[in-house]
Amino acid sequence: MSILEVKGVNKRFGGLQALGDVNLSVAENTVHAIIGPNGAGKSTLLNCLVGKLIPDTGSVMFDGQSVLGRAPYEINQMGISRVFQTPEIFGDLTVMENMMIPCFAKRDGAFEMNALTSIRSQRDVLEQAEAMLADMNMIDKREMLAASLSRGDKRRLEIGMCLSQQPRLLLLDEPTAGMARADTNNTIDLLKQIKDERDITIAIIEHDMHVVFSLAERITVLAQGTPLVEDTPENIKGHPKVREAYLGESA
Amino acid sequence: MLGLTKRDTILLLVVAALTLFAPFILNPFPEGSAMAQFNAGYPDLMQRFVIFGIFAVGFNILFGLTGYLSFGHAAFLGVGSYSAVWMFKLLSMNVLPAIILAVIVSGLFAVIIGYVSLRRSGIYFSILTLAFAQMSFALAYSVLTPITNGETGLQVYTDDPQYLMGPDSPTVTNLFGLEMRATYTLDLGPWSFDFNAGYYMCALIMLIAVYLSIRIFRSPFGLMLKAVKSNQQRMNFTGLNTRPYTLAAFVISGMYAGLAGGLMASMDPLAGAERMQWTASGEVVLMTILGGAGTLIGPILGAGFIKYFENIFSKINDTVLHQWFAFMPDGLEDFMVFLVHPFIGKGWHLTLGILFMLVVIFLPGGLVEGGQRIAAWVRGRKSAKADTATSKTEPAE
Numbered sequence: 106m107s108i109l110e111v112k113g114v115n116k117r118f119g120g121l122q123a124l125g126d127v128n129l130s131v132a133e134n135t136v137h138a139i140i141g142p143n144g145a146g147k148s149t150l151l152n153c154l155v156g157k158l159i160p161d162t163g164s165v166m167f168d169g170q171s172v173l174g175r176a177p178y179e180i181n182q183m184g185i186s187r188v189f190q191t192p193e194i195f196g197d198l199t200v201m202e203n204m205m206i207p208c209f210a211k212r213d214g215a216f217e218m219n220a221l222t223s224i225r226s227q228r229d230v231l232e233q234a235e236a237m238l239a240d241m242n243m244i245d246k247r248e249m250l251a252a253s254l255s256r257g258d259k260r261r262l263e264i265g266m267c268l269s270q271q272p273r274l275l276l277l278d279e280p281t282a283g284m285a286r287a288d289t290n291n292t293i294d295l296l297k298q299i300k301d302e303r304d305i306t307i308a309i310i311e312h313d314m315h316v317v318f319s320l321a322e323r324i325t326v327l328a329q330g331t332p333l334v335e336d337t338p339e340n341i342k343g344h345p346k347v348r349e350a351y352l353g354e355s356a
Numbered sequence: 357m358l359g360l361t362k363r364d365t366i367l368l369l370v371v372a373a374l375t376l377f378a379p380f381i382l383n384p385f386p387e388g389s390a391m392a393q394f395n396a397g398y399p400d401l402m403q404r405f406v407i408f409g410i411f412a413v414g415f416n417i418l419f420g421l422t423g424y425l426s427f428g429h430a431a432f433l434g435v436g437s438y439s440a441v442w443m444f445k446l447l448s449m450n451v452l453p454a455i456i457l458a459v460i461v462s463g464l465f466a467v468i469i470g471y472v473s474l475r476r477s478g479i480y481f482s483i484l485t486l487a488f489a490q491m492s493f494a495l496a497y498s499v500l501t502p503i504t505n506g507e508t509g510l511q512v513y514t515d516d517p518q519y520l521m522g523p524d525s526p527t528v529t530n531l532f533g534l535e536m537r538a539t540y541t542l543d544l545g546p547w548s549f550d551f552n553a554g555y556y557m558c559a560l561i562m563l564i565a566v567y568l569s570i571r572i573f574r575s576p577f578g579l580m581l582k583a584v585k586s587n588q589q590r591m592n593f594t595g596l597n598t599r600p601y602t603l604a605a606f607v608i609s610g611m612y613a614g615l616a617g618g619l620m621a622s623m624d625p626l627a628g629a630e631r632m633q634w635t636a637s638g639e640v641v642l643m644t645i646l647g648g649a650g651t652l653i654g655p656i657l658g659a660g661f662i663k664y665f666e667n668i669f670s671k672i673n674d675t676v677l678h679q680w681f682a683f684m685p686d687g688l689e690d691f692m693v694f695l696v697h698p699f700i701g702k703g704w705h706l707t708l709g710i711l712f713m714l715v716v717i718f719l720p721g722g723l724v725e726g727g728q729r730i731a732a733w734v735r736g737r738k739s740a741k742a743d744t745a746t747s748k749t750e751p752a753e
């Protein structure tokens with residue numbers, strides 16, 4: 106069964122057709138990769154899924170419900186969490202505080218006026234946040250300011266924050282971009298572990314073929330805003346059109 | 357205690373002790389001595405310290421936590437004052453209904469201004485709040501004269517209805533009979549200390565205001581406000597709606613401002629439009645930044661600092677300067693007076709401006725950061741001493 110259904114999505118920026126008639130279907134509990142050269146429209150597509158952009162035409166259904174016209178926070182509360190191309194975390198707050206915020210959002214919803222209760226008394230949230238920090242191997246960094254973390258740790262933190270919302274669909278936009286090899290491998294291991302241990306669907310945009318082929322079960326190739334092919338990793342590797350449009354370029 | 361951590365409790369107790377003993381602390385110099393003009397322990401000024409402290413503490417909940425810089429908070433101060441004076445005119449000179457109405461009306465006002473202004477952020481938000489406040493000022497000054505008494509300002513007249521006034525109710529502001537102007541003066545040798553009822557009422561309310569502010573800072577709600585300042589994008593994509601959070605912070609800080617305005621009118625039952633002017637809005641911004649935005653006691657320090665300057669430095673004139681430098685040869689004396697002259701009297705703004713710039717450039721965390729640096733330095737010296745002490749004993753072992 107597919108959890109995400111994108112049909113006939115178009116998006117123009119002035120004269121530029123960033124997305125042209127995109128159809129995409131992501132099956133539940135799979136890892137689906139979206140690859141394509143720079144400027145192919147991958148980030149634009151993600152933006153249309155999470156409410157950051159509204160497509161000119163087409164429909165986006167998540168779990169049978171349309172996400173179009175909803176605010177980003179509403180779409181997130183439906184069960185879609187997103188990791189950004191450059192980590193979006195709360196830089197001025199500590200790692201622990203960063204992790205508590207999504208736990209509160211999960212428990213209390215989009216807004217809760219609990220202005221006179223002490224954070225220290227919120228045992229359930231503290232425990233959840235701590236458990237997730239332990240999972241992310243960051244418990245020793247809990248009092249550090251998030252802005253002072255290394256790039257790899259920022260990414261881990263952001264992934265952990267998204268996971269602590271227990272989303273049904275996790276969207277990752279080039280999670281290993283700009284990372285050193287060791288950090289990239291750590292991230293691959295982390296994502297593999299997430300995929301094995303949780304009931305979660307992952308849609309990942311990635312430039313690094315090593316990452317894509319170690320994780321993905323399905324791959325969609327996007328070129329100039331239009332899906333070229335969609336297939337299993339084995340078939341994509343040998344596909345002549347893909348080699349020409351994408352792998353050829355990156356080799 | 358009271359649901360606070362040990363550190364926060366100590367902080368609150370220190371603030372409580374300082375306000376309780378303020379009549380002593382602010383009057384360290386004997387009456388009639390040359391330094392007596394630096395005494396700030398008279399009722400009027402002490403009341404202003406705590407009232408502006410409340411104003412700044414509330415402003416800090418919005419600006420310090422969410423980072424939204426309002427340039428129109430004086431509007432709430434004015435609305436609070438007008439509401440309070442209306443209560444004196446309609447009911448009696450008891451300050452309690454006046455203060456309650458001031459908080460409620462300014463809160464409602466803040467809902468409207470906040471709802472519109474918070475559709476934008478950054479500089480556009482600041483401009484919108486400024487526009488609203490200037491609009492309120494202009495309205496109070498002219499169109500709304502029936503409510504605000506225009507240029508003259510709103511005050512209590514003998515033919516006002518005052519429905520709750522009994523035949524022997526006090527005709528000055530009071531709290532169930534306790535007159536706000538009641539002052540007990542303690543003379544100790546050459547020293548003189550004033551204990552004023554109005555000051556202590558305001559001080560008590562300020563302590564409650566500070567306590568509530570600490571609770572907000574330490575709550576999940578406070579954490580969300582800090583998150584708004586840090587990264588709104590991440591908040592939105594974490595399923596959190598930033599709008600009601602910022603609006604709630606705006607309304608709370610507007611109510612603090614209204615409370616301050618109500619207290620001002622309770623100390624002196626007058627309300628004028630100038631209380632809403634943009635300079636008054638700017639002043640609370642200066643107080644908060646000078647003391648340390650986003651810190652718990654910074655705004656109070658900033659408020660005290662600025663009010664002290666405004667009232668004490670502005671009173672030093674050339675005659676006083678001549679007295680100070682009298683020990684110098686005549687020419688040099690005149691030269692020193694000439695040098696210092698621009699910074700005192702009417703020139704106190706210049707001194708304050710320079711101080712403000714120095715703080716912003718060298719202590720971005722305000723006076724609180726200054727205090728922390730000094731504390732760290734002292735601790736560093738102590739531990740350095742301890743280090744040398746232990747290294748000295750080592751060879752003996």
Ligand SMILES: Nc1ncnc2c1ncn2[C@@H]1O[C@H](COP(=O)(O)OP(=O)(O)O)[C@@H](O)[C@H]1O
Binds near residue numbers: 144
């Ligand atoms: N907000 C925007 N306004 C105008 N053009 C945009 C905007 N976002 C993306 N684009 C353009 O759309 C195209 C696709 O961009 P993007 O989705 O970021 O590509 P990718 O993530 O695949 O590298 C690019 O040509 C980019 O310049």
Ligand SMILES: [Mg+2]
Binds near residue numbers: 147148149190
């Ligand atoms: Mg991109």
